[in-house]
Amino acid sequence: MTPSLTQILLSGAAVAMLATPxxxxxxxxxxxxxxxxxxxxxxxxxxxxxxxxxxxxxxxxxxxxxxxxxxxxxxxxxxxxxxxxxxxxxxxxxxxxxxxxxxxxxxxxxxxxxxxxxxxxxxxxxxxxxxxxxxxxxxxxxxxxxxxxxxxxxxxxxxxxxxxxxxxxxxxxxxxxxxxxxxxxxxxxxxxxxxxxxxxxxxxxxxxxxxxxxxxxxxxxxxxxxxxxxxxxxxxxxxxxxxxxxxxxxxxxxxxxxxxQIVSAPIMRISFLNLAPVAASGDTPLKDLRVRQAVAHAIDRDAITRAFAGGASEVLKAFCNPAQFGCTDAVTQYAYDPDKAKALLAEAGYKDGLSLPMTFAAMPRPVAEAIAADLAKVGITVQLDELQYAAGVSKWRERQAPAFFSNWGSYGVGDVAFLLSNFFGGGADDLVQDAELSGWLHEADTATDPELRKADYAKALSRIADEAWVVPMYSFNVNYGLxxxxxxxxxxxxxxxxxxxxxx
CATH class of the missing domain: 3.40.190.10 (Periplasmic binding protein-like II)
Known part of the structure; x- marks a missing residue:
């Protein structure tokens, strides 16, 4: 097809732009x-x-x-x-x-x-x-x-x-x-x-x-x-x-x-600490709800968010991004409370503390170190293991990473369907395998009624929080320069x- 005069002019303009600043x-x-x-x-x-x-x-x-x-x-x-x-x-x-x-x-x-x-x-x-x-x-x-x-x-x-x-x-x-x-x-x-x-x-x-x-x-x-x-x-x-x-x-x-101009804006990506109630080796302290709750109470998420995320990032109250459809913060909350964390550990039989391997991937080491430092204050000694994301996920799926600190972007989509089912829908990343929970998620992921979806997701998020299977950390943000x-x-x-x- 013969180029039009407009196309020729545009092509010439493009070449000129390459030759000049x-x-x-x-x-x-x-x-x-x-x-x-x-x-x-x-x-x-x-x-x-x-x-x-x-x-x-x-x-x-x-x-x-x-x-x-x-x-x-x-x-x-x-x-x-x-x-x-x-x-x-x-x-x-x-x-x-x-x-x-x-x-x-x-x-x-x-x-x-x-x-x-x-x-x-x-x-x-x-x-x-x-x-x-x-x-x-x-x-x-x-x-x-x-x-x-x-x-x-x-x-x-x-x-x-x-x-x-x-x-x-x-x-x-x-x-x-x-x-x-x-x-x-x-x-x-x-x-x-x-x-x-x-x-x-x-x-x-x-x-x-x-x-x-x-x-x-x-x-x-x-x-x-x-x-x-x-x-x-x-x-x-x-x-x-x-x-x-x-x-x-x-x-x-x-x-x-x-x-x-600097503009800081929140994005869909969130960070979180997954806690596995099962392990390839057999027994794990994290099978005890009280230990998982102690971990959640021991981490000063507000301080970590201010120090390492800043800008438009927010501490998460549930395992979801507030910008996503289906997200709700009407779930059990775990405020920073080291004394309560120590009491829960003692109640679970770990008065003298315990050791906890923690894998982290696609997250900065200083943030992982800050989490480890908070846990150490209540008697949980953390062994940090930094891996590439794929290797970290593989270790989690093989039940060799009791605690896995990472992030998830939900493909940039504002719907919890692209988050919750990945980790609790019965797939490879779901180490909990709670049939009732995955059932709620399946129903919500396939329903066309938005109110039904919201209700099912609310039940799922409440179960996740009640069982402290995840410690939600913070939402990410992006700084733009204009x-x-x-x-x-x-x-x-x-x-x-x-x-x-x-x-x-």
């Missing part, structure tokens, strides 16, 4: 963004890292959109939907949507995309995003039905974030590799040039449907660069060459606060929505 310039309407990690190739179904997924959400759209303020779902490529039966979802599609390459959006795009990516040989990175779909059926040009392989309460979450729709003719011609090399979507921005690992240039797509929840982007151009060195990012942010960066350590955020000209709002799912940003 990038300057953060409100006047030129260009937002300059930096990531420390390189975004992965932009076939959303193959991406694991947040960086690539952020870019992909600007280029692509799915059927639904989640309003993070209300927690409700809106139509994106779909204008309405219904559920004729428990295993069928029917969607009426928008008729005014055009892909970035000029192709009209129809049911064929939905059917072809989803029926392709659900096949095992496609290699979709996260099976949880597609394994609930049996097949997708075209009813007419603007109506599709998704036939579910199983009941799945997280279906709308997946449709709103993880299942973008590709133009079927182009997708069939170029496949996953072609989509990654030259993405074509219906989102608020289109990719006009990329140097993988170096720079990506996106331009506002003015052909977006005016009814889209993503419509109304104000900034014309977004330039995203990969800059592994944080010090380089700090220097460019302070000198005005950069408008946006993230994941700034707390000490550096404090240092930069007088020069740039130019003083930029208006940007972060969300707990860690997806930067630059289409909502504007200049002050």
């Amino acid at each position: 990038v300057l953060a310039d409100k006047a030129s309407d260009t937002l300059n963004v930096a990531f420390s990690l390189e975004p992965e190739p932009l076939d959303t179904y193959k991406i694991a890292g947040r960086e690539g997924l952020i870019l992909a959400r600007h280029v692509y759209d799915g059927l639904l959109y989640k309003d993070m303020d209300s927690g409700t779902f809106k139509g994106l490529l779909a204008e309405s939907w219904s559920q004729p039966d428990p295993l069928t979802l029917e969607f009426k599609l928008r008729r005014d949507v055009t892909f970035h390459n000029g192709a009209a959006f129809t049911a064929d795009d939905v059917v072809d995309t989803l029926n392709t990516v659900i096949k095992p040989d496609y290699g979709t990175r996260y099976a949880i995003s597609v394994d609930w779909i049996a097949r997708v059926e075209k009813v007419d040009d603007y109506t599709v039905r998704i036939h579910m392989a199983k009941p799945f309460a997280g279906a709308f979450e997946m449709l709103a974030g993880s299942l973008p729709i590709y133009p079927h003719a182009y997708f069939d011609a170029v496949g996953s590799a072609g989509m990654a090399k030259a993405p074509v979507g219906t989102g608020p921005y289109r990719l006009v040039s990329q140097e993988p690992g170096v720079k990506y240039v996106l331009e506002r797509w003015d052909g977006i449907s005016p009814e889209s929840p993503k419509a109304g982007a104000q900034i014309k151009t977004i330039v995203v660069r990969t800059m592994p060195e944080l010090n380089t990012q700090y220097a460019e942010l302070m000198s005005g060459k950069l408008d946006w960066m993230w994941r700034i350590p707390p000490d550096q955020a404090d240092r930069l606060a007088s020069r740039v 130019s003083k000209d930029l208006s940007f709002r972060p969300y707990p799912d860690e997806f930067a929505r630059f289409w909502q940003s504007s200049w002050k």
Whole structure:
């Protein structure tokens, strides 16, 4: 296809940008963004890292959109939907949507995309995003039905974030590799040039449907660069060459606060200490509820959160993130109380203390050491064992890690379905194997009634707290560094929505 004059001009502009320094310039309407990690190739179904997924959400759209303020779902490529039966979802599609390459959006795009990516040989990175779909059926040009392989309460979450729709003719011609090399979507921005690992240039797509929840982007151009060195990012942010960066350590955020905007925002990820009531060796002190309760009372979670997390992080009152659907703090609480911890240990027959191996993974050693120091004050001597995450999980599953300190991000999804069942739903990470508890979770994970789901999750969270199988620690936060000209709002799912940003 012969390139248009606009495409030629854009290509020339992209080359010129490579040859000249990038300057953060409100006047030129260009937002300059930096990531420390390189975004992965932009076939959303193959991406694991947040960086690539952020870019992909600007280029692509799915059927639904989640309003993070209300927690409700809106139509994106779909204008309405219904559920004729428990295993069928029917969607009426928008008729005014055009892909970035000029192709009209129809049911064929939905059917072809989803029926392709659900096949095992496609290699979709996260099976949880597609394994609930049996097949997708075209009813007419603007109506599709998704036939579910199983009941799945997280279906709308997946449709709103993880299942973008590709133009079927182009997708069939170029496949996953072609989509990654030259993405074509219906989102608020289109990719006009990329140097993988170096720079990506996106331009506002003015052909977006005016009814889209993503419509109304104000900034014309977004330039995203990969800059592994944080010090380089700090220097460019302070000198005005950069408008946006993230994941700034707390000490550096404090240092930069007088020069740039620093925004600290909570995210879905939480940290926690799992306590196994069973062990491969046979006996374990943690089989006694009083010992588990003593561990919970011995840890000064408030002090640890202030010292090591700071910002928008909060001490957790239950084994869930308050931003998630189904989370409740109306459960048994374990306040910091060393004297009570000592009394519980004595009551359990450990007046002279006990030894407790603690594995930690994907958490800073100073935090693990702080927990160990608190436990030592009540007579629990901790042997710390630092491992890579996969090795730590394996040791936990093999019942060789009585205490396992780590974190979980729930795939960035604001629903406890993506947290609780992983650890208490009867799977490999569930060392408790409480049939009633896993039954509540299964019912909640598959139900469509939100009130029923909330009730079941509340029962599950209460059981977990009553039995002290987990010591919830704190929610994570992200520090963003922004130019003083930029208006940007972060969300707990860690997806930067630059289409909502504007200049002050």
